[in-house]
Amino acid sequence: MTLKDELLAYQARWAEVEAVVIEERRTTSLETRWQQLNTAYAMAKGLGLLREDPSEIGVFERWAKLREKAASQLPKV
Secondary structure, three states, rough: OOOOHHHHHHHHHHHHHHHHHHHHHHOOOOHHHHHHHHHHHHHHHOOOOOOOOOHHHHHHHHHHHHHHHHHHHHOOO
């Protein structure tokens, strides 16, 4: 196998990985996305990477309202 063939095979493998990642992102539920976002936020807060800014409180309140509205629109299982 030549270097060019190896490179093409390497790129093809990563293209397949990217396709799987895109499909996973597409099919992930809204609830799971919120959980992931909240986990990332909590981790950043725990690591001290967030700065307290009073102007951000309004932003968090709007996000909470959007989350509640989105959750209420989910089909009940």
